[in-house]
Amino acid sequence: MTKFMDIxxxxxxxxxxxxxxxxxADLAIEAEEGVHFERAWADPESGTVYCLSEGPxxxxxxxxxxxxxxxxxxxxxxxxxx
Amino acid sequence: MTKFMDIxxxxxxxxxxxxxxxxxADLAIEAEEGVHFERAWADPESGTVYCLSEGPxxxxxxxxxxxxxxxxxxxxxxxxxx
Numbered sequence: 001m002t003k004f005m006d007i008x009x010x011x012x013x014x015x016x017x018x019x020x021x022x023x024x025a026d027l028a029i030e031a032e033e034g035v036h037f038e039r040a041w042a043d044p045e046s047g048t049v050y051c052l053s054e055g056p057x058x059x060x061x062x063x064x065x066x067x068x069x070x071x072x073x074x075x076x077x078x079x080x081x082x
Numbered sequence: 083m084t085k086f087m088d089i090x091x092x093x094x095x096x097x098x099x100x101x102x103x104x105x106x107a108d109l110a111i112e113a114e115e116g117v118h119f120e121r122a123w124a125d126p127e128s129g130t131v132y133c134l135s136e137g138p139x140x141x142x143x144x145x146x147x148x149x150x151x152x153x154x155x156x157x158x159x160x161x162x163x164x
Binding site: 003005014015016019020023039040041042043044045046048050052076077078079080081082 | 085087096097098101102105121122123124125126127128130132134158159160161162163164
């Protein structure tokens with residue numbers, strides 16, 4: 001299992017409620033790909049959302065995001081963390 | 083106090099030890115700007131480091147990173163998180 005940071009662009013104006021709803025949608029089906037979405041952070045001004053997850057591959061992370069209607073612009077493995 | 087996500091580019095090949103040392107350097111002086119660096123994640127392949135912090139302004143976050151020798155490429159407020 002590897003940690004991943006993914007980035008969504010074009011989310012200008014996202015609200016706290018919308019972030020929560022998107023995260024819950026991911027949580028609801030993440031187990032089907034062996035992924036777990038740990039946290040997410042939103043900057044409504046630049047329209048950027050960052051998601052921290054753990055899973056078997058970046059493709060697995062992206063498949064969950066695609067199925068819940070918000071594909072990531074980028075998915076990066078982050079093998080090191082503090 | 084606001085949460086911030088900052089991004090460092092050009093860190094190709096960064097090691098777990100180097101990430102830890104950079105984070106420790108920030109922690110050592112962060113209080114002087116009222117900032118706290120919570121976590122950091124590194125992708126040595128793309129050379130990207132992500133730092134999650136809390137502080138009074140993005141300029142305060144950047145001042146700590148500059149003083150410890152690793153200015154961020156971008157600092158974004160992330161007022162919403164889950």
